Amino acid sequence: MDIIASINESLASVGLFVRAGFHPGSDMPAPGLSDGRPAGTVLLVGNAGNALWQAFQASRPDMTARNPLNRWVASQLADAAAKVDAEVVDPMRPPYPPIQRWAMAAEGVHQSPLGLLIHPDYGLWHVYRGALLLADKVDLPPPQTGASPCDSCANKPCLNACPVDAFRPAFSPETCVEHVAGPSGGPCQARGCLARRACPVGRDWAYDLEPAAYHMAAVVETVQAGRHRGAAVWEPEG
Ligand code: B12
Ligand code: SF4
Ligand code: SF4
Incomplete structure (x- = not known):
């Protein structure tokens, strides 16, 4: 099984999936790994629609805790990353990574007038929960192309x-x-x-x-x- 399929298999039951990825370079830089190696691949993991929330609620979270959804997502991503020797960048934690720029480089999403990125299928109802840094250069499907739905x-x-x-x-x-x-x-x-x-x-x-x-x-x-x-x-x- 390839690495993207393996991550998707780990995350399928919690409503998260690999949205897209890119190979960092001077035109689209990304942080390196904590041991000093450059990242060969960045995979963007996120969710669309209600599946993530439904899985989170099924986990019977303590809704009085601080940021219960973010903490639950972080633990899911950490588990999935550990299985493939990846490190997680949290888009909601400063220093904020340019996750929207990465997403526009990696998949067919576009800036909407609201600032949220629009996806041709998910519209505005999708979010990026983490970026997985991998040392290896993993084969990636070509990014979707197409005009922004906002243009028409x-x-x-x-x-x-x-x-x-x-x-x-x-x-x-x-x-x-x-x-x-x-x-x-x-x-x-x-x-x-x-x-x-x-x-x-x-x-x-x-x-x-x-x-x-x-x-x-x-x-x-x-x-x-x-x-x-x-x-x-x-x-x-x-
Ligand atoms: C701080 C922040 C906020 C602040 C707003 C800050 C502000 N002044 O607008 C608050 C708390 C209010 C907020 C609210 C929301 N946010 Co917010 N937010 C962020 C965060 C953490 C950092 C944004 C930032 O400072 N970027 C600066 C640098 C790092 O980004 P950059 O890529 O270099 O620059 C991009 C943007 O700044 C943007 N931009 C820059 N200038 C301009 C000017 C205009 C006119 C426009 C349209 C865009 C724009 O374009 C750049 C290229 O993509 C990002 C996550 C992230 N790491 O980016 C999420 C993020 C942008 N938020 C997100 C979301 C979903 C929301 C909410 C809908 C939350 C919710 N209720 O679910 C609301 C909606 C607000 C809205 N209408 O845009 C998502 C958007 C997903 C998507 N589909 O694009 C992000 C990407 C988080 C994620 N995990 O996916 N957010
Ligand atoms: S939540 Fe949206 S519609 Fe409501 S005041 Fe804020 S920007 Fe306007
Ligand atoms: S498709 Fe239309 S309504 Fe939706 S974000 Fe784009 S301009 Fe706004």
Whole structure:
């Protein structure tokens, strides 16, 4: 079995899968391994739709613990990485790796007007949970090509669904969270971001209300604590 199939087999029951990969180089750098070897391959692992949340809930998590989903995902990724001698980069931990740039280089995703990457099948309902660094140069399927669904989306409903126009001229987390946590924020709290939900692409993959509300609450907590600004961003050495 090849290494991607082996990682997918380890992760299949928890709703995670190898999204795509790339070979780092000067045009798309990535961190090296902790023993000093350069990474020959970076594999992006993520989820789409509700499978991850369903597996997480089936694990009977302690929802009063801090960041229970992130911790559970981290332990799943660590187990899968250990089996193939890989190291995990957490996209949510500073210094933030440029995971969206890596994703655009690795698979057929595109920047949407919301800043989230859009996938031709999953729409806006997919996330990158970790990057696995491997010393070897692994054979990779060629990245999908194709135009962004946003190019042919005439009315761009995502840009007209936010009650406080938080995406114009550029996304303002403060404007967003002031609304979500305020007296009129109930719909965003319950359904997640209304702009994300307005997109017609990949509707079958849209998050159920429970995970949408969980992620929204995490955004509110992060922004209110001021942790969304000023964190270090990963830079290649030299
Ligand atoms: C900090 C952060 C936030 C902050 C917002 C920071 C901000 N000022 O916008 C907060 C907490 C508010 C937030 C919220 C959310 N986030 Co966020 N966030 C991040 C994080 C950890 C770092 C972003 C960063 O600083 N990047 C800087 C450098 C590292 O990135 P870069 O690739 O060099 O630069 C890219 C972006 O900055 C972007 N960009 C830069 N300038 C501009 C300008 C414009 C106009 C646009 C459109 C884009 C853009 O394009 C660059 C190339 O891709 C990333 C993970 C990561 N490591 O990137 C997730 C990430 C971007 N978030 C993600 C998600 C899903 C969300 C939420 C939907 C969470 C939820 N509820 O589920 C919300 C939605 C917010 C929104 N509408 O965009 C996903 C997006 C997945 C995808 N499909 O693309 C990411 C990639 C995390 C992941 N694990 O997959 N987030
Ligand atoms: S609503 Fe249209 S423009 Fe907005 S993200 Fe979806 S496809 Fe792209
Ligand atoms: S969560 Fe609500 S307030 Fe925030 S950007 Fe989305 S629609 Fe706007």
